Amino acid sequence: MExxxxxxxxxxxxxxLYCIVRASLMLLLPSRRKDLTKEVVLITGGGRGIGRHLAKxxxxxxxxxxxxxxxxxxxxxxxxxxxxxxGTECHYFLCDVANREEVYKQAKVVREKVGDVTILVNNAAxxxxxxxxxxxxxxxxxxxxxxxxxxxxxxKAFLPRMLELQHGHVVCxxxxxxxSPIPGAIDYCTSKASSLAFMESLTLGLLxxxxxxxxxxLPFHTNTEMFQGMRVRFPQLFxxxxxxxxxxxxxxxxxTDKAFLYLPWTMHALVILKR
Numbered sequence: 001m002e003x004x005x006x007x008x009x010x011x012x013x014x015x016x017l018y019c020i021v022r023a024s025l026m027l028l029l030p031s032r033r034k035d036l037t038k039e040v041v042l043i044t045g046g047g048r049g050i051g052r053h054l055a056k057x058x059x060x061x062x063x064x065x066x067x068x069x070x071x072x073x074x075x076x077x078x079x080x081x082x083x084x085x086x087g088t089e090c091h092y093f094l095c096d097v098a099n100r101e102e103v104y105k106q107a108k109v110v111r112e113k114v115g116d117v118t119i120l121v122n123n124a125a126x127x128x129x130x131x132x133x134x135x136x137x138x139x140x141x142x143x144x145x146x147x148x149x150x151x152x153x154x155x156k157a158f159l160p161r162m163l164e165l166q167h168g169h170v171v172c173x174x175x176x177x178x179x180s181p182i183p184g185a186i187d188y189c190t191s192k193a194s195s196l197a198f199m200e201s202l203t204l205g206l207l208x209x210x211x212x213x214x215x216x217x218l219p220f221h222t223n224t225e226m227f228q229g230m231r232v233r234f235p236q237l238f239x240x241x242x243x244x245x246x247x248x249x250x251x252x253x254x255x256t257d258k259a260f261l262y263l264p265w266t267m268h269a270l271v272i273l274k275r
Contacts, residue, residue: 033255035062042067042110042117044097044154045124047075050173050222053247054121055079059088061251067114068092069106070124097124097150098142107157116165117158119254122151123173127188140187147191151198159212166211169254172199173246176218176267203259215253219246219263
């Protein structure tokens with residue numbers, strides 16, 4: 001065995017110990033929050049639900065510009081007007097993230113009209129809430145294309161410039177269902193599990209890229225239009241999250257460069273119990 005390989009094997013336990021100590025200290029010490037006043041934030045699915053609250057929260061914390069992408073112009077326009085009235089420059093563009101060509105086309109328009117995106121928030125998602133045998137094939141494809149493949153196209157569109165600038169952040173609004181699936185939403189659980197794998201791989205791949213970070217948010221059932229009618233077995237023990245709380249915690253995670261955020265914190269126990 002080569003000397004270099006032997007040295008690597010001997011150093012590996014030391015590196016693990018260093019990472020554990022460093023992570024423990026970061027938990028105990030107050031995190032330094034980065035300034036957002038120079039950031040240009042793009043939020044997919046930004047016209048309603050969590051996306052709308054995210055836009056308001058980024059604006060509240062001083063983001064220089066907020067860009068909204070979505071498929072419903074009425075919602076996008078209303079949210080953009082609200083953000084603009086708060087004093088933050090806001091633009092909206094109609095874009096279906098499931099359509100690769102449309103994503104690349106609109107990304108080019110954004111760069112020309114607004115500037116370089118420095119924070120990309122992949123929030124757009126759909127859920128059909130049916131069993132496999134009751135699901136329409138086109139509906140199943142739609143959820144995979146929007147919830148999973150859409151992240152590939154948006155990240156490929158904006159990440160290269162972040163790497164050039166050595167400044168950027170990719171955010172994914174995922175779900176705890178990516179790690180603890182439920183029956184009756186097989187399309188959503190599958191697409192979110194794929195989305196989580198995408199973000200885990202991307203996060204690891206960017207560890208050696210200075211200035212570019214990732215944040216994956218894994219919330220429990222959130223009280224939005226998309227999940228109306230969903231029943232929880234123990235609602236007193238696990239009440240639905242408010243979208244504004246998810247938005248607040250997400251922006252704070254971005255400001256502290258937190259890689260993975262579970263909401264609420266008790267979801268850590270759920271994942272451990274499942275394993």
